[in-house]
Amino acid sequence: MADDPENSVDRTTDDGDASKPEKMFTLKKWNAVAMWSWDVECDICAICRVQVMDSCLRCQADNKRDVMGRQDCVVVWGECNHSFHHCCMSLWVKQNNRCPLCQQEWSIQRMGK
Amino acid sequence: MSLKPKIVEFVDVWPRLRCIAESVITLTKVERSVWNTSFSDVYTLCVAQPEPMADRLYGETKHFLEQHVQEMLAKKVLIDGECSHSNGGPDLLQRYYTTWMEYSQGIKYLHQLYIYLNQQHIKKQKITDTESFYGNLSSDAAEQMEIGELGLDIWRLYMIEYLSSELVRHILEGIAADRASNGTLDHHRVQIINGVIHSFVEVQDYKKTGSLKLYQELFEGPMLEASGAYYTDEANKLLHRCSVSEYMQEVIRILEYEGRRAQKFLHVSSLPKLRKECEEKFINDRLGFIYSECREMVSEERRQDLRNMYIVLKPIPDNLKSELITTFLDHIKSEGLQTVSALKGENIHIAFVENMLKVHQKYQELIADVFENDSLFLSALDKACASVINRRPTERQPCRSAEYVAKYCDTLLKKSKTCEAEIDQKLTNNITIFKYIEDKDVYQKFYSRLLAKRLIHEQSQSMDAEEGMINRLKQACGYEFTNKLHRMFTDISVSTDLNNKFNTHLKDSNVDLGINLAIKVLQAGAWPLGSTQVIPFAVPQEFEKSIKMFEDYYHKLFSGRKLTWLHHMCHGELKLSHLKKSYIVTMQTYQMAIILLFETCDSLSCREIQNTLQLNNETFQKHMQPIIESKLLNASSENLAGETRIELNLDYTNKRTKFKISSALQKETPQEVEHTINSVDEDRKLFLQAAIVRIMKARKVLKHNALIQEVLSLSKVSFTPNIAMIKKCVESLIDKQYIERTANSGDEYSYMA
Numbered sequence: 001m002a003d004d005p006e007n008s009v010d011r012t013t014d015d016g017d018a019s020k021p022e023k024m025f026t027l028k029k030w031n032a033v034a035m036w037s038w039d040v041e042c043d044i045c046a047i048c049r050v051q052v053m054d055s056c057l058r059c060q061a062d063n064k065r066d067v068m069g070r071q072d073c074v075v076v077w078g079e080c081n082h083s084f085h086h087c088c089m090s091l092w093v094k095q096n097n098r099c100p101l102c103q104q105e106w107s108i109q110r111m112g113k
Numbered sequence: 114m115s116l117k118p119k120i121v122e123f124v125d126v127w128p129r130l131r132c133i134a135e136s137v138i139t140l141t142k143v144e145r146s147v148w149n150t151s152f153s154d155v156y157t158l159c160v161a162q163p164e165p166m167a168d169r170l171y172g173e174t175k176h177f178l179e180q181h182v183q184e185m186l187a188k189k190v191l192i193d194g195e196c197s198h199s200n201g202g203p204d205l206l207q208r209y210y211t212t213w214m215e216y217s218q219g220i221k222y223l224h225q226l227y228i229y230l231n232q233q234h235i236k237k238q239k240i241t242d243t244e245s246f247y248g249n250l251s252s253d254a255a256e257q258m259e260i261g262e263l264g265l266d267i268w269r270l271y272m273i274e275y276l277s278s279e280l281v282r283h284i285l286e287g288i289a290a291d292r293a294s295n296g297t298l299d300h301h302r303v304q305i306i307n308g309v310i311h312s313f314v315e316v317q318d319y320k321k322t323g324s325l326k327l328y329q330e331l332f333e334g335p336m337l338e339a340s341g342a343y344y345t346d347e348a349n350k351l352l353h354r355c356s357v358s359e360y361m362q363e364v365i366r367i368l369e370y371e372g373r374r375a376q377k378f379l380h381v382s383s384l385p386k387l388r389k390e391c392e393e394k395f396i397n398d399r400l401g402f403i404y405s406e407c408r409e410m411v412s413e414e415r416r417q418d419l420r421n422m423y424i425v426l427k428p429i430p431d432n433l434k435s436e437l438i439t440t441f442l443d444h445i446k447s448e449g450l451q452t453v454s455a456l457k458g459e460n461i462h463i464a465f466v467e468n469m470l471k472v473h474q475k476y477q478e479l480i481a482d483v484f485e486n487d488s489l490f491l492s493a494l495d496k497a498c499a500s501v502i503n504r505r506p507t508e509r510q511p512c513r514s515a516e517y518v519a520k521y522c523d524t525l526l527k528k529s530k531t532c533e534a535e536i537d538q539k540l541t542n543n544i545t546i547f548k549y550i551e552d553k554d555v556y557q558k559f560y561s562r563l564l565a566k567r568l569i570h571e572q573s574q575s576m577d578a579e580e581g582m583i584n585r586l587k588q589a590c591g592y593e594f595t596n597k598l599h600r601m602f603t604d605i606s607v608s609t610d611l612n613n614k615f616n617t618h619l620k621d622s623n624v625d626l627g628i629n630l631a632i633k634v635l636q637a638g639a640w641p642l643g644s645t646q647v648i649p650f651a652v653p654q655e656f657e658k659s660i661k662m663f664e665d666y667y668h669k670l671f672s673g674r675k676l677t678w679l680h681h682m683c684h685g686e687l688k689l690s691h692l693k694k695s696y697i698v699t700m701q702t703y704q705m706a707i708i709l710l711f712e713t714c715d716s717l718s719c720r721e722i723q724n725t726l727q728l729n730n731e732t733f734q735k736h737m738q739p740i741i742e743s744k745l746l747n748a749s750s751e752n753l754a755g756e757t758r759i760e761l762n763l764d765y766t767n768k769r770t771k772f773k774i775s776s777a778l779q780k781e782t783p784q785e786v787e788h789t790i791n792s793v794d795e796d797r798k799l800f801l802q803a804a805i806v807r808i809m810k811a812r813k814v815l816k817h818n819a820l821i822q823e824v825l826s827l828s829k830v831s832f833t834p835n836i837a838m839i840k841k842c843v844e845s846l847i848d849k850q851y852i853e854r855t856a857n858s859g860d861e862y863s864y865m866a
Contacts, residue, residue, distance in 0.1 A: 024691035025709050027655050029629040033569055033682040037637035039675040053638035075673055112673035
């Protein structure tokens with residue numbers, strides 16, 4: 001094809017001209033709905049026993065305001081791939097710097113945002 | 114004048130002093146020089162050498178006053194007995210009054226004359242306030258009083274004691290005459306009676322305690338008794354000739370007149386007592402009569418009568434008013450039931466709320482107008498409304514008010530032609546009805562589902578109105594109640610932002626997706642999307658690029674999140690160019706996917722379509738049906754499954770070039786409603802169990818009844834649980850070993866850590 005650029009150009013124009021009336025259905029507009037959730041293995045925070053999608057017990061009790069539709073209470077993943085509420089975990093590590101589920105040394109792999 | 118004490122003979126000074134004292138007490142003119150001499154005479158006697166003669170002076174003065182009062186009684190008050198009255202001369206009251214006016218003034222002057230004796234001699238021995246307060250001094254008969262007080266006491270002893278029964282009889286006659294003449298008694302006469310009555314008070318005014326005792330014993334008692342008898346008599350008369358409504362008017366008039374009369378004659382302390390007597394005789398004793406037409410008055414809403422009845426009943430104890438209040442309550446209730454029970458048809462929710470509001474507003478206005486916004490009546494209104502709104506049609510059927518009210522909000526908040534101010538007003542009113550709903554959690558369920566639909570399908574009239582309503586609910590029920598609603602609301606505004614950013618991003622990176630893309634990203638958990646099971650779906654390649662672009666962008670923006678596409682809630686516009694005219698059709702994603710398959714061929718079997726798109730039977734049929742109905746595609750059989758052929762309808766025409774394929778999803782099915790109600794029950798059980806555990810954890814040990822009470826108060830905000838449900842929850846918690854029954858008592862629980 002590279003050898004014969006003219007030909008290819010021609011063909012595309014041909015195609016273009018032909019496809020325009022031939023394309024019977026065209027997508028004009030799409031109103032899509034998606035749902036996001038934390039990409040976690042377990043839906044429940046093992047420390048406070050609340051769903052990770054909700055804010056942790058402490059934050060719920062404090063009635064923390066939403067910040068741009070999201071409560072401050074985000075999720076944190078450890079190197080061991082276990083996940084908890086960041087609030088819960090930061091309290092936990094003050095006592096014991098290990099993952100409550102697997103007892104590995106706790107280090108943060110990533111944080112939800 | 115020398116202040117030096119000197120030797121004097123009592124008999125030398127006293128006759129001179131006594132003479133002046135007499136002039137003073139009879140208000141005869143006394144020269145200033147004479148007054149001064151007498152003043153120093155008092156002093157001289159009090160400080161006389163070798164022995165002060167104060168006691169003797171006191172004794173003689175007392176004797177003089179006694180004599181004087183007795184003389185006045187005989188000469189000025191009792192003259193000619195009663196005969197002078199019939200001659201038109203002054204009667205006993207008049208004579209007593211005149212004498213008293215003179216004496217009471219005179220004794221004040223005399224008191225001044227004796228000021229040295231009073232202050233230096235008598236005050237010293239007087240018991241102090243504290244001593245009299247604790248009453249540890251027996252009132253000594255020989256105790257000396259200041260001259261003014263002594264004079265008043267003597268008046269009481271010799272004048273009032275002697276005349277009391279006659280005086281009281283005359284006064285009562287006078288008051289009776291005033292009543293008989295409708296309060297037109299001669300002004301002068303009124304003054305006399307008033308003066309005489311007040312003399313009973315004034316004569317003891319100097320006393321620190323019990324200064325009204327004489328007045329009360331002597332006069333007030335008999336006066337109240339006589340008035341009581343008069344009232345009873347009057348009430349009887351009225352009863353014979355009046356209807357209830359007239360009777361109440363009369364009573365109000367009489368109460369007012371009696372109030373004025375009491376002010377005219379009596380000491381202030383008697384006013385409430387007389388009023389009470391009057392109310393007792395005219396109202397309390399006649400309650401049966403007053404209430405006899407209560408039902409009619411309330412049901413016909415005779416405002417003037419009700420107003421009168423309220424005025425009449427207002428002062429009596431609350432428990433006696435209950436009949437009026439109960440009647441009123443029943444009346445509102447029956448009217449409420451009448452307006453909401455016969456409702457039928459599509460717009461039942463609108464009629465329900467608006468009728469109920471009308472009833473509420475009407476009676477609120479009536480209470481303000483007629484019952485002075487009395488809290489008893491307002492609470493009756495509340496009770497009546499609550500019982501109408503929370504009534505179940507039958508024992509088995511659930512109460513549907515919560516659903517109606519939620520749907521009413523939905524109607525208001527959906528796009529319509531109503532102006533915003535009106536909607537705002539109606540939403541505010543709606544809260545009035547909302548507050549009466551017991552099953553607020555049911556309302557919340559319905560509301561959040563309807564809100565979700567409005568937000569996702571962009572049917573809201575205005576986002577401000579939506580937010581306003583959520584804030585109203587928050588105000589009424591608290592943060593927790595609206596937490597999820599709020600999160601839904603913010604998801605939408607965040608999504609709008611996100612779309613703008615995404616579009617800018619596309620422009621910046623020179624990508625044209627060829628379609629107008631609007632994506633809503635919802636957070637899991639906040640939206641009532643039922644079980645969010647993802648229906649398997651092979652996304653057509655037409656969508657794939659858009660999806661991929663967006664996901665990439667999203668993951669760049671946020672970390673740790675995964676996106677799930679809810680295709681059953683997506684919709685879009687498809688341009689059809691295969692027909693004579695071109696059409697733009699709005700439809701669901703699945704429907705778009707189905708039609709897109711016909712790009713390359715004119716006929717497919719149901720099985721082929723299903724296999725290509727990976728759709729399950731249910732979803733396929735639900736979405737295929739409306740397309741067949743719209744005639745864009747034709748089916749070879751009504752059974753949309755298996756080998757049934759689906760063909761592109763090449764002869765399709767429609768007057769409109771832009772239309773919509775109605776979707777089955779947006780209509781609410783009865784199953785959905787039922788599902789909503791059932792899910793409420795599940796939520797309630799969880800809520801109750803959590804509440805019980807929380808309470809027990811705090812209290813450790815609690816009696817059954819106390820526990821029930823605490824649970825009730827905790828759940829009050831969102832619903833009223835029935836006791837059986839609480840008991841079930843307690844049982845299940847015992848099974849799960851959260852709590853246990855204490856060993857020694859059957860109705861006590863303790864928390865197990």
